[in-house]
Amino acid sequence: MMAEPLFDTTEFRQVCGHFPTGVTAVTAVTADGTVAALTVNSFTSVSLRPAKVLFCVTSHSSSFPVLTTSDRIAIHILSQNQEDVARRFATSGLSGAEKLDGVSWVPGPDGVPLLPGTPAILAGRRDELITSGDHVIILLDVDHVHLKPTTVPALSFYRGRFVAPSDAIAE
Ligand SMILES: Cc1cc2nc3c(=O)[nH]c(=O)nc-3n(C[C@H](O)[C@H](O)[C@H](O)COP(=O)(O)O)c2cc1C
Incomplete structure (x- = not known):
């Protein structure tokens, strides 16, 4: 039996939030055309060959x-001028289609929504799903990448806030 932790969920979130991350907008489409759109900072690269x-x-x-259940997923690495997309895609109570209504997008491979203003996009097919606690780890076999030259730095998330990488955090 596992011992009860000596911390609560809030403290756990605060400690994990001290790790600064980038911010991505994930979109997905199922075979029947249902779309999802959400903000995700748990993104990481896994394998170079094959690309995962x-x-x-x-x-x-x-x-x-x-x-x-999606056929295709796209991951958009957001820049600092896309904070509005990150906020919109993190809004609970809106369907994927409703979230996409507020942003500019085009259909990509198999109809997955792509946000053309994004500096870096990866798209691919869902691979393994690994359930762990109250989350599922979704692995993606990447078969499309897109880079758009930009001088705008990446959007970052740190201690519960969107920040510019050089921003000082007020106490
Ligand atoms: C910066 C940021 C990062 C997030 N990262 C994740 C994540 O990695 N995984 C996750 O499930 N939710 C994450 N969320 C929360 C979802 O974006 C949020 O719950 C969203 O409303 C989910 O939409 P849905 O309920 O319509 O699916 C994040 C939110 C923010 C603001």
């Missing part, structure tokens, strides 16, 4: 059933 990446999604999100 992963992200984690909570099983409580409304995007979860779409992501776990």
